[in-house]
Amino acid sequence: MLGSNTMKPKNNGPERKFSWQTFLQQYSGIITLLVLFVFNAIFTPHFLSMQTLNINLTQVATIVIVGVGMTLVIATGGIDLSVGSLMAIAGALAPMIFMSEGLKDSPYGIALAFVLPVLAVTLLGLFNGLLVSKFQLQPIIATLVLFIAGRGIAQVLTGGNLQTFTNPAFQYIGMGKPFGIPFQVILMVLIVVLAAWMLRKTVLGRHILSVGGNEKAARLSGVPIQGIKYAVYAISGLLAGIAGLITIAINSASDANQVGQNMELDAIAAVAVGGTLLEGGKATIVGTLIGALIIQLIRYTLLAKGVPDSVALIVKAGIIVGAVALQRSRRA
Structure with missing residues (x-):
């Protein structure tokens, strides 16, 4: 009947209810970073000064640069200890x-x-990719080779001696301040933006994630598995080389025993805290930046309150455990 012909709303599936748990899981990194920033802005003297901001960004720049390469490697289901x-x-x-x-x-x-x-260590990164893809070594074993031998190579090159220098042209990469901003911070931002765009908008980025998500399916889909692994380990080596040059430029010296020490751990921590799945298949470059900033701000906060740096290392370990637990809860 005409009078009884009523329109019923279409049912497009169950309505999604807002969940604080889901919200906190999804935006935990940004929330943590904001809480740390607000806390220091209120309770830490001179935190909002340009000098303090530059110090924190300078200290985190090399970790982020190396962390970008580590993110790409981990996105394929690998790891780079070298x-x-x-x-x-x-x-x-x-x-x-x-x-x-x-x-x-x-x-x-x-x-x-x-x-x-930078070219030399890029080729060494390519060597890591060769061991992983061609010789089918587990990434942790393959990169352990250069983790051990690489520092030995550096010590042989320098004869175990400290190399000190003063060269303003070279040191600009670590000490230059165009427009009052540390050059390495500008370089860090450019690398983050470029890598994030590549991962989200290019075929290479999609292939990287597909390899980490399901390597067998990616191979059946025609993804060049070996080429992708060569690429990510080479990029990781390239970015490590840039970070190494920044480090010695800041210190006006090169010490083969100290340059890059424990950097692999800091980079992995930044990646984990930033939300990249350590099993591969999902990655966030911006998340790595946020993760590195969180770790740096926690360390800065503890030091500003008189807490020893040794305690800060214990807190960093706790943060990594928390980040991994959060990843598990997200998947669940």
Whole structure:
């Protein structure tokens, strides 16, 4: 009947109810970072000064740069323990180049000091990819090779000696401040933006995530598995090389025993806290940036309150455990 013909609303499925638990899980990183920022802004003197901001960003820049490469490796289901040693190799090579007799005080020497060390460790990163993809070694074993041998290579290159230098042109990468902003912070932001765009918008990014999500399915879909693994380990090596140059530029010295020490742990911690799945298949570059900032702010907060740095290391370990537990609850 015409009078009884009523329209019923379409049922498009069950309505999604707002859940505080889901919200906190999804935005836990940003919330934690905001809480730390507000706490320090209120209770830590001079926290909002430009000097303090620059100090924190400078200290976190190398961790983020290395963490970006680590994020890509972990996204494929791998791990890279060699990044600290690769930093040491790059840091050992650069002064040897620009302080050599033929290239001393030459712009060509500075250019080569930037290019050759980074190229060298990129090739070593490619070697990691070769061990993982071609020889089917587990990533933790494959990269353990250069974790051990890489620092030995750096020590052999320098004869175990501290290399000190003063070279404003080279040191600009670590001490320059265009527009009052540390150059390495600008470089960090550019690398984060470029890597985030690549991961989300390019075929390479989709292939990286597909390899980590389901390698067998990716292979059946025509994804070049070996090429992808070569690429992520090479990128990780390249970024470790850049971080190594920044480190020695800041310190005006290269110490093969100290450059990049424990950097692999800091990078993995930033990736885990940032929300990237350690099993692969899902990754967030911006999350790695947030994770590194959280770890740095927690350390800064504890030191500002007179807590020893040794305690800060224990807290960092607790944060990693919490991040992994949060990942498990998200999947559940």
